Amino acid sequence: MNPGAAYGEQGSLLEVPVVARTVRSPGVTDPVARVLVDGPLPHLDRPFDYLVRAEHADNAVVGSRVHVRFAGQDRQGFVCERRSTTEHPGELAPLRRAASPLPVLSPEVLQLCRAVAERYAGTLSDVLRLAVPPRHATTEKSVLEKDLGEPPALPEATDAPEGSAWAPYRAGPAFLEHLAIGESPRAAWSALPGPWQPAVAQAVRAVRASGRGALVVLPTTRDVDAVLAAIAEELPQEPVARLVADDGQARRYRAFLRVLLGQAQVVVGTRAAAFAPVQDLGLVAVIDDGDDALAEPRAPYPHARQVLLLRAEQSGAAVLIGGWSRTVEAHLLVERGWAQPLEAARELVRERAPRIEAPTELDLAREGPAAAARIPHPAWELAKRALQGAPVRGGPPVTPGPVLVQVPRSGYVPAVACAGCREPARCAQCHGPVGLGRAGSTPACQWCAHLAANWSCPECGASRLRSVRIGSDRTAEELGRAFPQVPVIVSGAKASHGIVETVDDKPRIVVATPGAEPVAEGGFAAALLLDASVMTTRPELWASSVAMQRWMAAAALVRSASAGGRVMLLGRPAPGPAQALVRWDPAGFAARELAERTELRFPPAARLAAVDGTRESVHSILGLIxxxxxxxxxGPVERSEAVPEQAEPARWRALVRTPLRHGGELTAALRRAAAVRSARKEPGSLRIQVDPADLW
Known part of the structure; x- marks a missing residue:
C-alpha cells in the first residue's frame, strides 16, 4: 500500500502528497526501519517507519524481530527494510527493543507470506504469525553459541537413487532423474497400496544429489515420523529438521533455527512447515493432500497444498503432490498441464490392491430382514475367515491376521433420536446433539455435557430414545461379544488408549476412526468400512472426496488380493465413490468430481469466498467489493444452525465467486473492502474465507 494513502471520512482511499525526507541518527547508517507491525486491523496492514538509534543499530537488521510502540501499545514486528529516507511527515518514533540480530524472516518467506495473504484475502500479519514461530530466547542463545560445524557433504549426482520404489510407476525413474540433474518436474502422484514412505525418501535423495533442499509436508505427526525413518535409511548422514507444532515451543524453534542457519536443508513437518526457510529449495512435497489436517483453522485459513504451490511458482522448485487418493485440486493441475500424472499400470494396481466389495441392498436381499443390519452376515463371515485364515469361496489358504474395522464416529452412541417420531434429540440448553457416553449412562449433550435425564420429545412428547449413530466404542463392544476369544483394540484420538500406531500380525480386531488406523505387520487380512453413508451424505461440497480419501487410506493397509486381502464397504454408500473404490480408480473419480464442480462453478474450478458475520457486516462487505x-x-442467507464451540457464531453467510482467471481481482477487492470497513470502525463480527472447507 502506498504509505501516502489515507482513508477519508467515508472510508474511501485518498492519495495525499508524498514527500521523502532524509533522516539522521548519530552513528547509524540507514536509520529508518520499515516495520511490519503485528496488528489485527486490515486498514493498517502495511509497513510503518521507525527510527533506529545507535543501541539498536546492530540488532535491527532486515528480517529481525523488533518491538515498537503502536497505537498506544507495545507490539512485535519484523524489519522488512532499512533506509535513510521516510515519507512520514512527523517525527519518527524510535524502536523500543531489538533483542536479537537473527533475521528470522527471510526475503523469500516474506514474499511467500505476501502471496498467501493476497491469495486468501487476509492480512500479512496473520500469515506472518503462521510462518515464523514464537521466539524462545534460551534456545536461540544456545543455538547461536554452539559450534554447529560444517554441514555434511552432499551426495554426488552419480549417487542418485536407482529408484526401486519408483520403478512401478510409468514416469517414476524419469522423475528422479530430472530431480537429480537439477531440474524441477511437477507431478501428481497416485501411490500404490502399501508403504509410500520409501518413494518420498528417494525423491529427497535425488534432489539432494543436485545440491538443493527439500520440504515435505504431511498431515500428522506419525506420518512425519515414518518419513523421517525412511529418509534416515536412505540418507543416514543427512541432517533433517522435524517441524511439528506438537513438539513444543523450544524444540520447534530449535529446528526452525537449524533450517534458517543452513544446517539442515531437508525439512519434514506438518502444515506450518510449508513456510520453513529452506535454502536453495529444490523440491516441495505434500502427501495425502486431501486430509483436513492440512487446512489451517486460523485466519486467513490457508491450505498447506496451496502454500507449497505458491512457493514452487516463486522459487522454481519441483512439486510432488498426492498419495493413495487424488484430490480434485491435484487433478485440476493435471488437466491444465501444470503437473504430470505419476501412475502405475492398471495390471499392477489390480495386483497390489486388495479385493474390494460394496454389496448393495439387492446383493444382500437373500439375507432377508438381516440385510438391513449395520454389519450383515457376509461381513461377519469375512471377519471370521480372516481371523482364522480360512480360504474364501474355495480359494487357496491364507495366513490369518488382524481385521480392521473403520467407524466414522468415535464414542459410544454419539447421537440418539426419539423412539416414536425419529426426531433427533437436542439439548434443551444449547440445542446440541444428545448422545450416550457409555453403556448404561445418562444421555447428555455432546456440546455442553448437560444431562438429559428427563428428556421428552418436543414434537410428539415421547420420552424413549433410540440410537441413530453408533460410535467406535459401541462397535468394539458388539464385536467383542461376537468374537469372545479375539482381542479387540480401539484406536482414536478420543479412545481410552489414544491412537494405536502399529499392531502385530496376530489375529485381532482393530476398531479405528478415520485417520487413526494403525499399520499392521504384514498388512491387515481384511477390513470392514462401516456406516459409509455417514460420510457421503454429509452436506459439505467435498463429502464424497473426503469419503474416498478416508476409505482408500484404510484399504491401502490391507494385504493384496493375491495374498487374500479383502475389503467390504458397508452402509449404503453413494454409488460414485463406492464404485471408484471397488475399481481403485482415484484419478477417474477426481476427474468426474472436477467435471461436476466445473459445471456448477465451485472450487477448485472457480475462485469462491464465504463471507460470514452479522447481517449488517455481510451487506456492508458486499456493498464495498x-x-x-x-x-x-x-445470498446472503441466514445460517440455520449455530457453529459449536464459538461464543458468537456467524448468523449470515454470502458466497461470492468469479472465474479462476479473475480470482486475484476478487481477493484484492475483498481485502480492500475489509480495510475500508476496518477504517470506518463498523461494528459486527466478520470472517472472510476463500475456498472454505465447510461449504454447504
Missing part, C-alpha cells in the same frame, strides 16, 4: 469481472453473489 465494487466491480469484479464475472462476479456472482449467492
Amino acid at each position: 465494487g466491480e469484479v469481472p464475472g462476479l456472482d453473489v449467492l
